[in-house]
Amino acid sequence: MSLPAIKPPAVTELIISKNTAFLAAVIMFALAASNAALAYNCYRQGAMLDEISTRQKMGAVRDGQTISTLVGTRMSTGQKWVVNADASHIAVLVFREGCHYCDQNWKNWDQLFASSHEHLPPIFITQDKQISEVYKKLHPLLQKSTVLLDVDPASISPLNPGLTPQTLYVSEGRVKHDWLGVLDKADVEQASKVFSISE
Secondary structure (H helix, E strand, O other), X not given: OOOOOOOOOOHHHHHHXXXXXXXXXXXXXXXXXXXXXXXXXXXXXXXXHHHHHHHHHOOOOOOOOEOXXXXXXXXXXXXXXXXXXXXXXXXXXXXXOOOHHHHHHHHHHHHHHOOOOOXXXXXXXXXXXXXXXXXXXXXXXXXXXXXXXXXXXXXXOOOOOOOOOEEEXXXXXXXXXXXXXXXXXXXXXXXXXXXXXXX
């Protein structure tokens, strides 16, 4: 008895099968990449929250605390400079070159203080003894503002310049608002109202 002949698959069937397999592989790769990206973002977010929590434990300034003076070396002149915070309303921005969170926050500071006619002029303070020319060019707001370098933590206590970034509103020597870390959308909206000259 002869066996029935096995009919080979048509060429079109083979092409469809290969295309299906390729498409399935692409989908699986995309899903794996998406999951990896999500896991990485969750890790980064968790790391950031852990870092902010650690900073708070290190003694960040609190609303209502007194800051009478800001003392440092003025970037534009290289001379010692004292800002009297008792008799003014000032925006104090604490940063450090090389600070990853500061890099993320600069777009928010640029948005808040792009126009000196609408908001209080900011005063930048840092423990850095100098700022590189590359960093200055990257952030033109530094060239337009008062920048105090090499600030002495003891002279501006209880403000801790080692915690960066910080965005503070100081009115007549008292901290009225303090945003620690990278500002989110709600923070920017609130800060815009706080720093508004017309408010």
